[in-house]
Amino acid sequence: MIRLTEVTKRYGETLAVDRISLEVPTGEVSVLIGPSGCGKTTTLRMINRLIEPTSGLIEIDGEDVMSVSPEELRRRIGYVIQSVGLFPHLTVAENIATVPRLLGWKRERIASRVRELLAVVGLEPAEYAEKYPRQLSGGQAQRVGVARALAADPPVLLMDEPFGAVDPLTRERLQAAFERIQREVRKTVVLVTHDVDEAIRLGDRIALMRTGRLEQYDAPEALLDHPASKFVHDFVGADRALKRLGRVRVADVMRTDVVMTADGTRKIDVAACSGGRFVYLVDDDGVLEGWVDCRVLAAGTPAEEAGTRVDWREAAATPDTTLKDALSQMLGLGFRDLAVVDDRGRLLGEVSLRAIEQTMSGSDAHVSNLAEGEVLGAPADTGEGEVE
Numbered sequence: 001m002i003r004l005t006e007v008t009k010r011y012g013e014t015l016a017v018d019r020i021s022l023e024v025p026t027g028e029v030s031v032l033i034g035p036s037g038c039g040k041t042t043t044l045r046m047i048n049r050l051i052e053p054t055s056g057l058i059e060i061d062g063e064d065v066m067s068v069s070p071e072e073l074r075r076r077i078g079y080v081i082q083s084v085g086l087f088p089h090l091t092v093a094e095n096i097a098t099v100p101r102l103l104g105w106k107r108e109r110i111a112s113r114v115r116e117l118l119a120v121v122g123l124e125p126a127e128y129a130e131k132y133p134r135q136l137s138g139g140q141a142q143r144v145g146v147a148r149a150l151a152a153d154p155p156v157l158l159m160d161e162p163f164g165a166v167d168p169l170t171r172e173r174l175q176a177a178f179e180r181i182q183r184e185v186r187k188t189v190v191l192v193t194h195d196v197d198e199a200i201r202l203g204d205r206i207a208l209m210r211t212g213r214l215e216q217y218d219a220p221e222a223l224l225d226h227p228a229s230k231f232v233h234d235f236v237g238a239d240r241a242l243k244r245l246g247r248v249r250v251a252d253v254m255r256t257d258v259v260m261t262a263d264g265t266r267k268i269d270v271a272a273c274s275g276g277r278f279v280y281l282v283d284d285d286g287v288l289e290g291w292v293d294c295r296v297l298a299a300g301t302p303a304e305e306a307g308t309r310v311d312w313r314e315a316a317a318t319p320d321t322t323l324k325d326a327l328s329q330m331l332g333l334g335f336r337d338l339a340v341v342d343d344r345g346r347l348l349g350e351v352s353l354r355a356i357e358q359t360m361s362g363s364d365a366h367v368s369n370l371a372e373g374e375v376l377g378a379p380a381d382t383g384e385g386e387v388e
């Protein structure tokens with residue numbers, strides 16, 4: 001557990017952090033969020049002593065960090081920062097090996113740890129170990145940064161806007177990867193972000209800061225449902241029902257009894273539909289290639305014309321996708337049903353607008369109403385799946 005008690009950092013007249021007290025339970029993720037300059041980075045860097053507090057107490061598992069040597073802290077605390085941080089003249093493998101080397105690990109142990117971590121963050125060791133940071137995309141570099149922070153298996157991870165510098169799709173994938181890794185490794189994590197949706201998705205608790213003070217420290221649901229002040233209310237924003245969908249994953253509401261075929265479109269007739277809305281087309285490995293719309297088939301259109309070919313990277317969700325992102329994708333594509341695939345594109349099932357709506361019922365809004373508004377800034381026309 002990380003515990004901050006009345007922690008203050010003063011720069012001359014500026015109170016960068018003003019008597020912050022909070023606890024991060026072991027194995028949980030706490031997210032620091034708030035307007036630029038509110039003291040998030042300063043708070044984070046005091047935990048690993050990159051910055052010394054002016055006053056107050058910071059403890060990890062009951063031990064005052066000021067009584068631990070910086071080297072020892074470095075072993076116990078992984079640190080990930082936005083975009084920068086990889087050493088440019090070192091390979092990916094050497095970057096990840098930084099702390100294990102400092103700790104004097106044996107060569108073989110380091111090499112196997114590097115391979116293991118690259119696999120954990122979803123980078124093929126044979127392909128990436130010997131590359132240099134300049135040969136990586138932003139998202140790949142970010143993954144290496146996470147791998148490096150995890151190298152010595154520290155119980156604590158500090159992350160300062162780790163997914164800030166990448167495009168939205170990569171960001172979504174990195175968040176999903178982080179969630180998957182965290183489910184396995186259960187580190188005690190403090191993560192800084194500017195993005196409310198990211199905080200809601202990843203945080204077990206959210207600390208909302210304002211000019212050095214802590215406005216509210218609570219579970220995402222509590223922040224959404226019971227904002228402690230007008231500032232919290234306004235910061236979280238208007239579309240609360242949608243934001244709540246950011247806590248639910250496609251895996252929780254998808255159906256898996258979809259009809260699929262690897263036979264191509266020609267042989268498909270209405271009988272193949274067996275009551276479903278779509279027959280999904282997959283290749284021999286089960287990778288999604290498209291679908292045939294059974295209602296269009298039933299109206300007498302030949303299968304070739306009732307079929308749609310798609311790129312699964314663009315027209316499908318994964319089990320880790322949040323319902324908020326799935327809904328946004330549906331509105332953007334104009335689909336009421338979205339295929340669900342694994343990370344290699346293999347079809348797993350389908351998530352429907354109706355299922356999302358059912359998740360929301362009981363809260364204060366309905367998707368069918370939202371879909372007509374401009375809440376997501378996406379087209380309200382859901383052409384493809386209009387018929388109810």
Ligand SMILES: Nc1ncnc2c1ncn2[C@@H]1O[C@H](COP(=O)(O)OP(=O)(O)OP(=O)(O)O)[C@@H](O)[C@H]1O
Binds near residue numbers: 014016017037
């Ligand atoms: N070395 C320093 N000297 C003087 N003032 C500083 C120093 N570092 C930070 N500050 C001030 O402390 C306050 C908090 O800074 P901090 O970097 O923690 O903010 P932040 O919440 O991380 O902001 P951002 O979201 O922009 O990254 C700001 O007003 C900043 O100007």
Ligand SMILES: [Mg+2]
Binds near residue numbers: 040041042
């Ligand atoms: Mg900052």
